[in-house]
Amino acid sequence: MNKSELIDAIAAKADISKAAAGKALDGMVDAVTDALKAGDTVTVVGFGTFYVGERAERSGRNPKTGETITIAAAKSPKFRAGKALKDAL
The missing domain is CATH 4.10.520.10 (IHF-like DNA-binding proteins)
Incomplete structure (x- = not known):
């Protein structure tokens, strides 16, 4: 599964648009990255x-x-x- 397929799956399961699912996924990745950079x-x-x-x-x-x-x-x-x-x- 690649990123676009993951976005499609998130959109379908959460009943939201693909654009919103993409923003949510990008936000999650950014939040995890920032936390790991901070040592958390x-x-x-x-x-x-x-x-x-x-x-x-x-x-x-x-x-x-x-x-x-x-x-x-x-x-x-x-x-x-x-x-x-x-x-x-």
Whole structure:
């Protein structure tokens, strides 16, 4: 399912226009993004939790030269599915 198909499904289930469903989806994505940037977690009960995962600095190897390099620490968005979502699958 891509974004336009998701907007169509939201519009049908909520009985609203596609334009309103698109704005609602964009607003939700922006709100989750802003919360994660601020270091917060976003929990939607029954659906799941969005949070920021952190990876420590580590050493790696350049596959072309074989040289050892240092890979910087990084933050990445993660999602943990809730019980209701797991049970639905």
